[in-house]
Amino acid sequence: MNPAAPVHAIVLAGGRATRMGGVDKPAVVVGGRRMLDTALDAVNDCARIVVVGPRRSDLDSTVLQTQETPPGAGPVAGVAAGLAVLDAEPGDRVILLASDLPFAEPTMVEALAAAVQDADTVFAVDESGRLQFLLSAWRIGALTDRVRSLGSTVNQPMKALVPETFDTVLFRGVTDCDTPEDVERARGRAAASPVSIAEARRAILEVVPPLPPRSATLGTSLGATLAERLLAAEALPRIAVSAMDGYAVAGNGPWVLRDDIRYAGSSDELELADGEAARIATGAHLPSGATAVVRDEFAVVTNTSDGPQLSRSQDAPVRDDARRRGEDWHEGYRLAVEGTAVTPALVSAAASAEVTTAGVRGPVRAHVAVTGDEIRREGPLRRGQTRDALGPVLPQFLSWCGVRTVADTHLRDTSDSFDELFREVRQPDLIVIVGATGGGAADQLRAALDRAKARIVVGRVQCRPGGSQVTALLPDGRVVLGLPGNPYAAVATLLITVPSIVAALTGRTPAPRQLARIANASEVSGDATRILPAVPQPDGTWRVDPGIRTAHLAGIIDREALALVPAGAADGDLAELVPLPR
Template sequence: MTTPWTLARQTARAAAKPLEAVELALGDALGFALASGVRALTSQPTCDTSAMDGYAVAGPGPWTVRGRVAAGDPVPSVRLGPGEAFVVATGAPVPDGSDAVVPVELCTVDGLPLTGLAVTGTSLAGKHVRRRGEDWSAGDELVPAGTTVSPAVLGLAAGAGHDTLLVHRRPRVAVVVTGDELLHAGPPRPGRVRDAIGPMLPGLLTGADLLGTTHLPDDPAALAGALGQDHADVLVTCGATSKGPADHLRHVLAGLGAEVLVSGVACRPGHPMLLAVLPDGRCVVGLPGNPFAALAAVLTLLHPLLDALGGHAGRPATTAHLTGVNAHPRDTRLVPVVLTGAEAVPVGHDRPGSLWGAALADALAVVPPGHAGGAVELLIL
């Protein structure tokens, strides 16, 4: 019995728990998922700080300048009284008693030397002063666990005082490509086709580490041996998922005592995709041998599984308005589209054995059974 497309994705995500946490230097954590939320180690700003180049002032003007402070200097040891000012740079700590910072371009200065200068201008209480803890207080959670570490997260973590981050280890993936008919170099010829899935897969393993790719003939013993690789968290097989005379995967999995969680998905292309768990907890994702069907299986089963293992939180769906596509009465269709504003436009060339349409597309539109037009979910390529 085939599994509905949405349920298949949910099953893949629920099939595994996040891998163990590791502590990485900030420069090594990009793309990993946080195993623990990022908390502020200090308040920001750590003291009252100037947001402009100008004069920190107390009370109404005119003001007499008592000194200057630059970014990186300690907090001045003086306290401003009414009618007093300090020359300040952007990012510099302002003296206690500062009511506001008047930008330098709004000031008129008379008299020399610096100490005792008379400054006139307009002060608005609190203007251009960033107060201590205005952005966050020490201990505040800034980013929750499960967030994918982006360049902005790295910068935020550094600004909050962190040198390392606790993240989930990336899943390790081994790929097994099967098929007597496959060529790995040169042009196709009668009876032989180029392997398109093997070259495609590494670029699709976002958030995972590829351990290597094994090429096998249609031999059940060889396939069983390849699935014994215990250093991989996920084994991805290409081909042998259907029920033809050369399709050995289901028989091999049964012999290994695997639990099959998804045995076919009600979608087009990719119907014979498969998800199983071996007795030792390693997961097997079976991709159909047709290249576009294999891509559909990666997006349907493999990506949700890798996200779960890597600890990544669920991501909000992207949608667009789709017209001009005939829905299937029972199966979900995955249709290559290009995006034009809020519209998704089919590109065609979407036969299961061809990646032509996918190569031209921005995304695959998810067209549920019976869809009569309107917004659909997008799987961004």
């Protein structure tokens, strides 16, 4: 075979998924991403990519899409549909890949593509010797001949395509997900493997379900998220009002100036006849008959034999300094869309629109638990004890992320302390635990999560510090966030992870990442993302601290942000900035 022959890919993303209750199996999330996205990443370097299955609007425009005929007619029908759209040369190579292989990787595709140079067909094989028909590489001509030889492709099993001779490539850890149990095993395996910060955030957003919506007073719901559109209940202004201190006038000037003064909030009746004017204050509603407002700096008052007379100054523009009813909005105007954070600005705008309640999710309530027999918050320290310098300030860091702390406790290092915590603490949406996330003798959190039948969303993260963090979902929907025990690692992990938890629970769109160039990135980068305090430089770049003591928070006292310096970064490379509370 020609080693330069193009390599294409057919990704099968259809089928009935009968053993999984008919769910959209390619959209199932394992390890923080859809299995379909994992498959597409694995074949990303292929010349042309065809996805066979129901049309998906979120796929890249370069991906070809088609569906087997009839829909649900089986994998062979899907392969035939993919070949028809691919329209490749017989000597080209094609990768067949199912979208239910959560651990498919680009290296597997590269190995199969290389192996098919010496054979018409190459199948992946797992440790047990089982052939993976839908992790395979073919010469286009050979695959086309096999499909045609079957006659009908409807409801044909993939083994019907297997030729008499083929080669195999062994891949360890290959597993497909045909049942809910397969998915849970794959998720457990994925959670045990460290993921990137981006993958951890994505897993949280995709796995953690939102809180149920509730009707609430907006003024007491700061930190929540709108669960519905926010519509104005009244026009603004409700009636025509003066935008400036000046004069309400009726008709064209000059005007006879009356003695009346209209103040803001006045309920007195006042009517102007044509040619009359009256003093008016900012915010006061216009008298009946008024056609405009002339602001003070444009007005000239002269005394005549008939009394005071008002006119515009000679160089003043002819303008109306009144605000008319509905000038800002009318009743029913959309002030904010679903998913908008309830902020002071939103509460204020809603009050201006006569809206005091709305459907919201949140705010997220948290129970904080600091662990460790050595921790002491108050009183003199005894031998072997350490001051709790983190527990008292964690509520402030959580508040910065939009979380309300409703309880703050200390847990001893006992085998059942977490079991009791999960059993007794029912009210909060989020349980934040400091310490016990590692694998030491006193680190009981992960075992307790297993006993509570929690679903591990993020097991470990490829970053320093904070790699031992864990995010889990209890069966009743409560989220558990396990933070490392030392203060700097705990705070760094909290600021990086909690916003994603809040977004997931409240249905909020995550804020865009802030990026900056790191002047001394090469000085600090390693084999994993490093989280370091950073300060801005006069030239617009940022400089990070090469080292930081993690046993206290002194290193971030005068710093403005944490920088997430990627592995292998060079000076001037971009890194995400996470602002520090000021």
